[in-house]
Amino acid sequence: MSLRRTAATARRVLEQLRRDPRTIALMLVVPCLLICLLKWVFDASPHVFQSIGAALLGIFPFIVMFLVTSVGMLRERTTGTLERLLTMPLGKGDLLAGYAVAFGTVALVQAALASALTIGLLGLKVSGPVWAVFLVAVLDALLGMALGLFSSAFARTEFQAVQFLPAFVLPQLLLCGLFTSRDQMQTVLRWISDVMPLSYAVDAMDEISSSTSVTGGLIADMAIIAGAGVLALALGAATLRRRTD
Amino acid sequence: MMNFAVDIRGLRVVRGGQTVLPDLSAQVPSGSVTGLLGPSGCGKTTLLRAVVGVQKIAGGEVRVLGMAAGSAVLRDRIGYMTQAPSVYSDLSVMENLRYFAAVLGAPRADPERVVDAVGLVGKEDARVDRLSGGQRARVSLAAALLGAPRVLVLDEPTVGLDPVLRAELWELFHRLARAEDPVTLLVSSHVMDEASRCTRLLLMREGRVLASDTPRALLEQTGADDIEGAFLALVGASA
Numbered sequence: 046m047s048l049r050r051t052a053a054t055a056r057r058v059l060e061q062l063r064r065d066p067r068t069i070a071l072m073l074v075v076p077c078l079l080i081c082l083l084k085w086v087f088d089a090s091p092h093v094f095q096s097i098g099a100a101l102l103g104i105f106p107f108i109v110m111f112l113v114t115s116v117g118m119l120r121e122r123t124t125g126t127l128e129r130l131l132t133m134p135l136g137k138g139d140l141l142a143g144y145a146v147a148f149g150t151v152a153l154v155q156a157a158l159a160s161a162l163t164i165g166l167l168g169l170k171v172s173g174p175v176w177a178v179f180l181v182a183v184l185d186a187l188l189g190m191a192l193g194l195f196s197s198a199f200a201r202t203e204f205q206a207v208q209f210l211p212a213f214v215l216p217q218l219l220l221c222g223l224f225t226s227r228d229q230m231q232t233v234l235r236w237i238s239d240v241m242p243l244s245y246a247v248d249a250m251d252e253i254s255s256s257t258s259v260t261g262g263l264i265a266d267m268a269i270i271a272g273a274g275v276l277a278l279a280l281g282a283a284t285l286r287r288r289t290d
Numbered sequence: 291m292m293n294f295a296v297d298i299r300g301l302r303v304v305r306g307g308q309t310v311l312p313d314l315s316a317q318v319p320s321g322s323v324t325g326l327l328g329p330s331g332c333g334k335t336t337l338l339r340a341v342v343g344v345q346k347i348a349g350g351e352v353r354v355l356g357m358a359a360g361s362a363v364l365r366d367r368i369g370y371m372t373q374a375p376s377v378y379s380d381l382s383v384m385e386n387l388r389y390f391a392a393v394l395g396a397p398r399a400d401p402e403r404v405v406d407a408v409g410l411v412g413k414e415d416a417r418v419d420r421l422s423g424g425q426r427a428r429v430s431l432a433a434a435l436l437g438a439p440r441v442l443v444l445d446e447p448t449v450g451l452d453p454v455l456r457a458e459l460w461e462l463f464h465r466l467a468r469a470e471d472p473v474t475l476l477v478s479s480h481v482m483d484e485a486s487r488c489t490r491l492l493l494m495r496e497g498r499v500l501a502s503d504t505p506r507a508l509l510e511q512t513g514a515d516d517i518e519g520a521f522l523a524l525v526g527a528s529a
Contacts, residue, residue, distance in 0.1 A: 053392035057378070057385070064380050064417070125376030129433070132342050134365040135393045288346045288360065290305055 046138040054135075054143020055150075058117070062151065072113065072151060076105035076159050084167050098169040099254040100223050102160055102178060103246040106152045106186035108214055114148060114193030115206045122197065131287045140285070141194070141278055145187060152186030153179075173253035177263065181249045184270045188242055191277035198284030217243035222251075242273035295320040295441050295474035296341055300350035303336050310336045311497045313350070318490070321472035323463050325485055327517070328494030334478040335373060337494070338443050341476065342370045354441060366394055369439035373446050375430035379419035383410060383429050386418060387436065394437040404432040407462055409455060424451045431459075442466070444477045448484065460487045485517035493521055500524045 062069060080101060087093040121127040130140060160178050163169045171178060196213050200206035220230070220238035227238050227248075238244045249266035256263070296318035303311040310333045318324045326334050339345035340352050343360020352359035355367060377386045387401035405414055408428040413421065418429055431447050442463075448456045466473040467489070477488070485491055485505055493500040493508075501508055501524050505517060512523035 049395070050393055053389055057381070057389040060385050061378060061380050124379070125372045125374055126378060128344055128372065129370065129376040129390075130393065132344060132365060132368065132370050133390070133393050134362070134395070139393075288344055290346050 046136050046142065050135055050139040051142045051146065054140055055146035058144055058147035059150070061117075062147070068113070069151075072109050073155050073158055076109065076155060077162050079105070080159060080163055080167070094167070095170060097223055098163050098167070099171060099178065099250040100221075100247040102156065102163060103181050103185045103250045104218065104221070104223065104243065105159060106155055106182050107189035107243060107246060108210070109155065110148055110152055110186045110189035111193040111196075111214055112207070112210060114144065114190040115197040115200065115209060116203055117144070118194050118197040119200050119203055119206045123202075127285070128289070131285065137282045137285045141282060144194070145190060145278075148190050149183060149187060152183050152190075156182035156186070169254075171254045172257045173255075173259065173263070177253045177259060178250070181246065181253065181267060181270070184267060184274065185243075185246045188246070188270055188274040188277065191274045191281055192242075194281035195277050195284065198281070214243075217241045220244065222247045242270055242277075245269040245273075293320045294318060295322075295355060296476060297353045298337075298341070298350070299352075301337070301340055301347060301352055302349035303333075303340060303345060304348045305336070309497070311340075314497065314499060315350075316492055316499050316502055318474060318476050318492075320474050321467050322490045323467050323475045323477065323488050324490040324492060325488030326476060326478040326492045326494060327482060327485055327521075328480065328500075330480045332494045333497040334480075334494055335445055338370075338445050338476065338478060341441075342368055342443050344370075366437055367440045369434035369436070369442045371431050371434040371442075371444045371447055373449075375418075375426040377418055377426070377429050377433060379426075380417065382415050382417050383421075383432075384414045386429060387432060390433045391436050396437040400436050401432075404435040407435055408432045409458060424455070427451070438471075440473060442473055442475045442477075444475065446478055446480070448479065449481070460484075463487075482516070482518040482521060491517070493517075493524060495521075495525060500528060 084094050156179055160175065164171055164175065192213060196209045197206055200209060220234060220241055221243040227235060227244060230238060245266045249263055249270065252260055252263040252266065294317040298314060298316045301311055301314040314337065326337065328334055336345060340347055341354060341359055354364055357364055383405065384401055387404060391400045405411055408431050410425065410428055410432065413425065418426055427447065434442060434444065448459055463475050463477065467475055488505060491505055491508060492502050508517065508520045512520040514520040514523050
């Protein structure tokens, strides 16, 4: 891996994003609007917002990064730019790290906006440190990115890539503990939710909102999210083939 | 003994159950401008991809500059231009070239040099998706010229270009091949009249090499007036 190539890749991805202000707006504004909508929907029962608000701060970056990475990487595959890059002295690690730095930056901005809104304006109470909310949000974003990269290998068209969102993400969303607590689920579902990384994102956010200090549970959750991200990235890297049919 | 920049022996490529190249051997002499000519669908692109090292092969050997095609050491010595322009359409010409230059570790002034070489001066800041098809192809060619490639593999680089520009690009290819440190060019085309611009020809049909020689020798050997005629004569002879 080389710092120059990674930095150049990150810069190029950000330049592409900058040329696409509509996508930036969608990435940054839509999560905020949805959080506001949720607050409004549960206007009559504020405890609901209180119990899921923090979890949402972990879920949005995951979903958004999954989408932009899977479509972005698919474009690299279908337009031949990936093939060109792989004939050049660019390591797969350079490419992946470049994407991670670029999208991670956007994720940081998104997490900052969403948490400022949720915690500042909408009055969500978080007992733990705000930086931990941030850190978990960015880890989730990187996990979403890694899974998006991996899933892009199975899509032939952008149309299919977008359809992977319900396939890869919705089951995790249903089982992550957002709708019902994970220990109240049927045993089989509980097992499935145990192996889905998004469950730990929700667990981590729950820890932060209920505990004033950084607990061992939180550290373990973060380690699992990061570990799942690294695993997905390794699987994704394996799908970047220099030689193809 | 001629020095070969590209040496292909017994290359076999199977794609999706179809044998595209059954058993192909061919050599590209160093410093030549070798035209790979043949009808559309005869396996030219597959052959070029094998030379660049991005094609899975079922057998045989492809060596470039004495090393196995696809070796890591070759990555900054081969420039490759695919048939469809493989550049970022949402970035400007310069943004594309600056990125690829950074990946290659090419000098800072290199993007300007290649923009000039392909005749895109004045279009540096234009987004690639606002350019015409021919201009887009030239951005892709410019990216292949970045750095100091020893071998250039160009898949139909002049297709659809205006004749003046085509002549200029062939002029550029010959300049590169004649340079003090000569570049070897392997250029595919399905337009037979480009044959006269090459110093060597590889004529291909249905995954096989019909002939490999200089244009003059091919005309003498077949007694044809032009390469199209020579091609027909060779097909007739092999049938």
